[in-house]
Ligand SMILES: C[C@H](O)[C@H](O)[C@@H](O)C(=O)CO
């Protein structure tokens with residue numbers, strides 16, 4: 355018997371075919387686009403190094419929803435549940451503070467052996483791993499500076515942490531056969547009017563050069579650098595600004611990380627993709643949702659998420675853009691947060707793949723902006739959701755909001771007992 359999902363899919367396929375769009379090909383392409391799910395939504399960026407220590411570096415996870423993961427086993431179990439409700443390929447993005455060790459490990463001495471639990475788990479769950487040095491929530495970052503610190507001891511400590519992190523990252527790539535994208539974000543900045551804005555940037559530049567000096571094969575490890583506009587406590591000056599890192603990535607050939615929450619409220623990263631791609635080899639995206647500031651709300655299927663996905667698809671940037679997520683909301687069920695945000699990112703990619711881009715470009719070139727606007731608006735109500743449902747069905751993950759029942763059951767049977 356044909357189910358309503360099969361029936362809707364057949365009709366949707368026909369409808370898209372009338373516009374010259376191959377819905378089957380769109381699904382196939384979506385299957386080649388992994389989304390890197392960030393581990394830190396699961397425990398409010400606490401990590402396992404010093405979970406009771408405060409979150410510093412100008413970022414905040416607000417909310418007090420019960421049941422957060424307290425150790426690697428819990429975090430992995432939560433992630434497994436989330437991933438079972440997200441269709442298609444995924445990766446896991448780890449921060450260095452999620453290491454596993456019986457004894458305290460100084461951050462500048464982390465090694466691949468501290469992450470074998472994650473690598474084994476990633477293998478079992480067919481996930482690639484990405485990585486991040488953690489240059490925050492540590493006594494050596496207490497005065498607000500890390501790689502750009504004027505104190506040579508502090509600077510050296512963070513250089514060594516980032517160097518050690520690259521070795522961990524490359525070990526992930528080797529073990530899993532897919533390059534680990536390692537993103538460097540440092541919180542360095544000043545709360546108030548800053549007199550010497552140059553010297554910290556000079557120090558950051560040469561520290562980063564030391565960090566990336568060791569060569570790794572691109573099949574194992576990719577460096578990325580992430581800019582920011584401001585943080586809590588560094589409102590007036592951020593050493594690693596957009597201009598700083600755009601120049602750094604372009605001149606050193608690293609990837610540039612664009613975080614949707616790291617710009618002025620009226621700026622959007624969707625508009626930066628095509629510009630930055632002319633100068634840098636690769637982009638890493640931290641898809642997030644800033645609400646008035648870098649609040650890291652869960653990603654919605656909103657205009658900006660759609661615009662980001664459309665930029666990747668319209669310019670065929672599949673091999674040069676790495677899609678990662680970066681939100682941490684502690685006010686709602688954390689597993690639901692992963693599921694909602696990741697499914698939305700994938701829905702946006704699917705919608706972009708179902709767009710009659712050639713036709714739209716033709717209208718644009720011909721100056722038919724009326725036709726362009728009319729088609730762009732009409733396509734919003736095309737039956738993409740029937741294609742999404744089929745995609746979920748084929749991946750054996752819940753269609754529609756049924757996944758919420760599973761999350762609620764897990765909440766009462768597992769999370770409530772933590
Ligand atoms: C955990 C942080 O969100 C992350 O490392 C960084 O990407 C960031 O966006 C800081 O604002």
Ligand SMILES: [Mn+2]
Nearest residue numbers: 580613640680
């Ligand atoms: Mn980010």
